[in-house]
Amino acid sequence: MATSKKVVTREEWEGKLRDVKIRKEDMNRLVMNFLVTEGFVDAADRFRVESGTQPEIDLATITDRMEVKKAVQSGNVQEAIERINDLNPTILDTNPEIYFHLQQQKLIELIRVGKIHEALEFAQEELAPRGEENLAFLEEIEKTVALLVFEDVKNCPYGELLDVSQRLKTASEVNAAILTSQSHEKDPKLPSLLKMLIWAQNQLSEKAAYPRINNLSTADLEDPAI
DSSP states (O other): OOOOSEEOOHHHHHHHHHHOOOOHHHHHHHHHHHHHHHTOHHHHHHHHHHHOOOOSSOTHHHHHHHHHHHHHHTTOHHHHHHHHHHHOTHHHHSOHHHHHHHHHHHHHHHHHTTOHHHHHHHIIIIIHHHHHHOHHHHHHHHHHHGGGTOSSGGGSTTGGGGSHHHHHHHHHHHHHHHHHHTTOOSSOHHHHHHHHHHHHHHHHHTTEEOOEEOOTTTTOEEOOOO
């Protein structure tokens, strides 16, 4: 079927790509940003030595941040809170939502192991006052406490709170808060650039047929379907 789109051959497209000049230093900083943000401390240190690219933060803080994240993901919330305070005591003071979600996760862990009396006591003493100050918190407290009503908590309407995904969500929030406190982006730049690439290709595909990248892991150019 004939197309009204402009057709760009592989040779023409590769020539255009070669004309784009990207500094190696910029690429190295992009890689370092990803390694630091995602917490790959050993890889970041090796990359620092091999490329001469200096990280934006002290690499020692990455290990501390990953220990906090690991503690939350393992359900050791109190350990996570203590590690956060050791790292920077102002983080939880200036992020009441993060602190609430840690406390909520603590309640979830008590319910998970069947410590019902302790869970009720904790909800009343630690979480209820926060719910009175914030209606959004109150709704989350009610959903969490509702887990105590059901015998089969995993299949109750709020059973997803007991999923590992809830721990991961809380750990991700804490990780972002720590990065922000260190004046570092909470999200790596590389995934955002890849999303921009996909968006730009989709926009261009409406006007032209050209060799595009469909597999981001290989970055191979695929000839256009004409």
